[in-house]
Amino acid sequence: MRRLQVVLGHLKGQQNSGWAPQAAPCLSTYPQASAADVVVVHGRRTAIGKAGRGGFKDTTPDELLSAVMTAVLRDMKLRPEQLGDICVGNVLQPGAGAVMARIAQFLSDIPETVPLSTVNRQCSSGLQAVASIAGGIRNGSYDIGMACGITSENVAERFGISREKQDAFALASQQKAARAQSKGCFQAEIVPVTTTVHDDKGTERSITVTQDEGIRPSTTMEGLAKLKPAFKKDGSTTAGLTVNDVDIFEINEAFASQAVYCVEKLGLPPEKVNPLGGAVALGHPLGCTGARQVITLLNELKRRGKKAYGVVSMCIGTGMGAAAVFEYPGN
Template sequence: MQRMKVVLGHLGGGGGQPRTSPCLGLSGSPRSVAVGNPEDVVVVHGRRTPIGKSKRGGLKDTTPDELLAAVMTAVLKDLNLSPEKLGDICVGNVLQPGAGALTARIGQFLSGIPETVPISCVNRQCSSGLQAVINIAGGIRNGSYDIGLACGITSENVAERFGVSRKKQDAFALASQQKAARAQQMGWFKNEIVPVTTTFTDDQGNEKKITVLQDEGIRPSTTLEGLAKLKPAFKENGTTTAGNSSQVSDGAAAVLLAKRSKASQLHLPVLGVLKSYAVVGVPPDVMGIGPAYAIPVALEKAGLTVNDIDIFEINEAFASQAVYCVEKLGIPLEKVNPLGGAIALGHPLGCTGARQVVTLLHELQRRGKRGYGVVSMCIGTGMGAAAVFEYPGN
């Protein structure tokens, strides 16, 4: 039997024409899912931890390897998939020293995946979790293995150059909080979240066992008036504030991918089909515009347009850049981050891309209809990445 591969990504605590790097073409006709090409790269399953407030939330004393182990274990257990079937692990990492290889390897051992399964790490800044997914998809596509797990364990220039007002940014931030609060209240995150039982040290130095069940950054009481009172974060007269920016957070996510024929052989479900991926370069001083240029390339490769997409999961690094990208592409706001984004949920750097894939596909599954989704984010140093997925329907 061919060895299989796991990809893991862990937590990390516009002038001119952007340059496009080679993109990964993953499918033929974008509308062939009903029949199912045995060579398709499919998403089998995905889970994530709750996203905790960095340095003060329920996961503040939980190590990256423990968070990784939680999601790795959950994905394999949910599917009753033997870890010995896995052929490799690739970890998306941003802030861990030494590329995070040691942390990832420990997380692997804690999850029960044997030492015979090798491991590697990848860092593409905020898109590291998505890059891990794509690295595994590429390996499946080129025949190196048949199945793998991808996991993850952070503006002012955009606002000034492109005229994104403070009012627009605050309104976008409020919507993110409201959508996330509603999703949490309705229980729409329940199927994707793995509860984490951990040790927590309070302000008095007392240790206790707690179980973190839900995202901690959501603020249902947020108002426009409250957001308007916050001071600018970077410049005295700036428009970016703590309220309209992503939160610094802790968390992990895991996405299991496979060749469709292997998924069928192992009687594994198909949660989604990876249709295309693109990464582009943009000016570093306005790196936040990356999704505005990566998304069209990914859509073109998938043979789709903005109108064909049901959900856009665009990382909310800052409201300024998210608003610009949405308006630049003409995306209806109701299609953008319907369960809230990083402003409300948080942005664990190496995890976000994988977390977005998990949230996207679980939401398409909840809706029950065949549809398309896009995951995209800006990337530090001046890049943007985007991937297109198709949910085949219930």
């Protein structure tokens, strides 16, 4: 009974934890760059496939992760032994993903002397991996680290988010992602992966997966309206900068209802939100999403070329959220 009372107190906002988040100066307020600054120098990912029937349905998670690790080392001309640490965000892998991640490390010819850890903070696991590596660099434990995220597997009534509004947001996400894909905006971040698939008759063939499989360019409002709601008819489950200072907001679209509420509540200009589409179109592999958002954000800021700020954010299971601000120095 006490367990129920405690949980209910948190849900009602009556539980006094003795601590609350406090506003703090954002690093953007510091006037000059510092030798202690942590810099993201590169990022790659695989395409996001369809579960159970896509190009990666017969590919193991360690093979996918290894393809990305290898590509990053090759692109940056880094020797594997130069890495000081590896952190992999994951959610659904058995054994906290440690065995899978370590095998991926070995498949990438990264020696066992390079330490590796895994982290699970639900939907923000990939972003948490980035934060963990940044913390290690900042405190002087090492100079170079690799942050990864992997998953191989995806509020409305209270706040008045209608089904129609959710469908409109989902349609916009699909349209933005389709335009970005047709323009080749994801090519710089996706590592082509050659793998094998087996059809229903057991025949094996080799394919190379080069693009996200969840994007549906032909999506329409009429088609979305025909989809069965994920929840009951009457509802759904669910730093010193101003909005004007931020060029891009990468908000995870765990659900259309949650994303719509965030955009409206914060007063974000729609054109700044997920300009290349979001998880509704691309997919939401839990352990990967945070890292994927960082890569997509930084690549888009690089394409635009000017000095700018970007925000990555996501909701997290059990009533939490996470966000990070990134500064792009300009070309």
